[in-house]
Amino acid sequence: MAKLLIVEDDESVRTLAARALERAGHKVDVACDGAEGLDSIHAERGGYDLIVSDIRMPEMDGIEMAQNAARAYPGLPILLMTGYADQRERAEELDAIIIDVVQKPFTLNDIRDRVSRALAAQSAVALAGAA
Template sequence: MAKLLIVEDDESVRTLAARALERLGHKVDVACDGAEGLDRILQARGCYDLVVSDIRMPEMDGIEMAQNAARAYPGLPILLMTGYADQRERAEELDAIIIDVVQKPFTLSEIRDRVSLALAAQSSVALAGAA
């Protein structure tokens, strides 16, 4: 399955999402804010199949993390999450960097489905590029 990074400052959301995705067979790493998420991305040399990140976090928000990660590893797939309408609007400026924005709160089936769709989209892009 896929190697995922979940970046979320709310421990209960982070743990819930990680467990749900691990049950699908994914290898899941976690980070508690954007700075730690960016560190994990850099340490892994961008080798994540998908980064799933909250937008609003202390230290470094998800948008800043996504911008820095995209500069270091163009094409790294990033799915953002937010419960705030104004943050969703900020994310719309990142269409070239992010795949989608998941509205919080979400159910376990919703996060599983959105991650599966994002991974499927990345697979079809990779296959098209290889052809």
């Protein structure tokens, strides 16, 4: 299906999300913080169908990573996750860069559904652009 990158500093959340999305048929790479996520994005030359990233992380947060990734690879779809209301407000400033913000905690069905919707929205945008 799709090639995804999960960027999450909490190992248990990262592992559960990756497994849920792999079981849904996606190829999933993982990174433990924004700096590692950005390195993965550059290594793949922006070749991910979707980036799913936590906002609040050490070293480089998800918002800074999203901004850097968007500068290097405009149009790269990014879905952010957070359990903090103030971080969600910060993400609202990035409407041109991110697709949506997933509220934590989430169920495995929630993350699979949100990823599916984000991928479907990107496919619709790509088809509209090709027409």
